[in-house]
Amino acid sequence: MHTINDLIVLMSRLRDPADGCPWDLKQDFASIVPHTLEEVYEVVDTIERQDWTHLREELGDLLFQVVFYARLAEEQGDFTFADVVHDITEKLLRRHPHVFPDGTLSSRRGAEMFSEAQINANWEAIKQAEKTSAATAEQPTSILADVPNAMPAIARAEKLQKKAARVGFDWPESAPVWDVVHGELAELQAAAASGDAEHTEEELGDVLFSVVNLARHLKVNPETALRRANDKFIRRFGHIEQSLAAEGLAMNEQSLDSLDALWRAAKQAERGE
Template structure:
C-alpha cells in the first residue's frame, strides 16, 4: 500500500513553497489579505460538493480548504504571530470549554461526562459559553461578534438568530410572510415615487424579511439561493440549446419565444 502523506508533510511543503531562496514566486508574493478571496472560494466549493452529494471529490475540496489554513499558519509563523500548533491548541481548548457535558473537568483526556443532556440544552450551553467569551473580549451586546466579512445574507440570518434568542422574533413564519408582503408594497410605493435611494432601502428590507422567512423554515438562505441559481442555469441552458438546434442565438429570439421555452424547461425539470 502506498504510504500516505501527513499533516507534517503538508506543513513542510508549505514552508518550502515560501522558502525565500527556492520557493514558488507566486506563493512568496501572497499575504494574509491576498489569499482571502481564495479561502472564501474554497469554502464555497466544499459547500457545493456537499450539496451536489459529490462525495467522490469532497475530500479533494476539503484538502484545498485545509491548505488555506496551512497557508495562513505559515504566514503567521514567519511573522511570529502564531503557527499551526498554536491554531490547533486554541481550537481544542475552545471546543473542550464549549462541551462541558462531554468534558466536565475541562480536560480533553479527563473523565467523560455522565450527565444526560438533550440537543436543546447543548445549544443553550453553547450559546451561553460563547456569550461569556464575547463578553470577556469586550463584546457584550447581543449582536456583537457577528463578523462583517460574512456574505450579507448569511450575516442577516445570524443577526436574526441572535435577536430571536432574546425574544425579538416573529411567533411563526406567517407573520414573516405578512412582513414580506408589506415590504413589497413599500418597494412598489418607492418605485412609484421615483425615489431610487428609498427603493434601494426598501429592497434591502425585503431581502432581510426573506432571510427571516428562510430562518423560520429552517432553511439556509445561501443554500436556497444557490439551488435557485443552479435551477436558473439549467433552464436557461435548455433555452440556449433549443435555439442552437434551430441555428439561432438567444439574442435573436423574441421575449415571447423565450418565455415559451422557459415554460417548457420548467415543465421538463418539474416532470
C-alpha cells in the same frame, strides 16, 4: 501516508527565502483571501453534488489555506499552526461541557442527557461570558459583534437573526413573518414608484432581510435555496438555448412571448408533465 507535520514542513519550504516558490513567497494575508473563498465554495459545491471523491481533494485545498495563514503569522511572530490547534481544541472543550464535563478530552458526561435547547442556550451563555471577560466595562460587546462583515449578505442576515432569536428577539411562529414580508414588499413598491433610488435600495434590502427571516422560520437555508434557484435558472435557460439552436434561431431575434413559451416548456419537461 503523509501527516499534518509533513504539510507544515512543505509550507515552510514553499516560503523559504533561499529556494522557495516565487509565487508563495510574494503572498500575504490579503492576497490569499480570494483563494480561500474560492476553496470554501468548491467544498460546498462538491458536497451539494455528493462528489465524495473530489471532496477529499477540496478539503485538502482548504486545509492548505489554514496552514498558509498560520505560516505567515509565524513568520511575523504572532502565532503558529500548533497555537491554532491548541486554541480551537481549548475553545471546543470549554463550549461542550455536556460532552467534556471537566473540560478535558478524557472526561465523560456519563448517563446525563441534555436537550438541544439546553445545549444551544449553554453554548450562547458560554460565548457571551467569553466576550464579557474580554471586553472592558466601558466597551460592552454586542451579541452580534462577532458576525463577520465579510460574510455573504444572505448568510450574514441569517446569522444575525439566529443570534438575536437566541435571546428572545424573534417571532414565535411564521405567520407574523409572512405579514412582515408582504408589508416590506408594499413599501418597496411605493419607494420604486416615487423614483427615489436610495430609498428603493433601502426597501429592497428590507425585503431581502425579511425573506431570509421567513426562510429561517420555514427551516430552509436561504443560501442553499438561492443556489438551487440559480442552478434551476441555468438548466431552463439552457433548454431555451438548445431549442433555438436546434432550429438555427438566434435568441436576440425572438419575441419575449416565444421565449416565455420555451421557458414554460422547460418547466414542464423538468416536472415530467
